[in-house]
Amino acid sequence: MMTPRRRRARTVAVSSIACLALLAMGCSGDDSTSSDDDGGSDAAAATVTVDALDNLFRPEVVEVPVGTEILWINQGRQDHDVVPVDDDEDWGVALADFTPGEEYRHTFTEPGEYRYYCTIHATPDRGMIGTIVVTE
Numbered sequence: 001m002m003t004p005r006r007r008r009a010r011t012v013a014v015s016s017i018a019c020l021a022l023l024a025m026g027c028s029g030d031d032s033t034s035s036d037d038d039g040g041s042d043a044a045a046a047t048v049t050v051d052a053l054d055n056l057f058r059p060e061v062v063e064v065p066v067g068t069e070i071l072w073i074n075q076g077r078q079d080h081d082v083v084p085v086d087d088d089e090d091w092g093v094a095l096a097d098f099t100p101g102e103e104y105r106h107t108f109t110e111p112g113e114y115r116y117y118c119t120i121h122a123t124p125d126r127g128m129i130g131t132i133v134v135t136e
């Protein structure tokens with residue numbers, strides 16, 4: 001009688017610990033973009049922040065409605081840049097203007113998928129890359 005019950009109790013305990021660990025991981029990923037920008041779900045004139053770290057953009061993919069300001073902040077210790085993969089695009093910030101602590105803002109006014117990368121730490125499709133998905 002006692003053995004099955006004890007075994008079941010242990011199974012429940014182990015699986016709830018696993019759930020807590022997953023929750024903790026999920027939360028820490030989301031907390032970085034907290035404060036006053038909540039992804040801009042329905043606020044038209046919102047700002048969404050992308051952190052440039054050493055060496056990745058976080059979050060790597062951002063989806064926002066048209067008119068949302070994207071604010072990149074160099075939170076790393078190294079210089080980075082933000083360069084559109086499509087060289088017809090004229091947004092982005094050069095290395096010299098994006099040293100640690102510096103910011104760059106851009107508001108996308110057309111729907112589309114805007115891919116970018118750091119020319120120091122990435123190729124256009126690998127490494128320190130990011131995508132802004134702008135929806136109507």
Ligand SMILES: [Cu+2]
Pocket residue numbers: 055079080081118119120121128
């Ligand atoms: Cu970089």
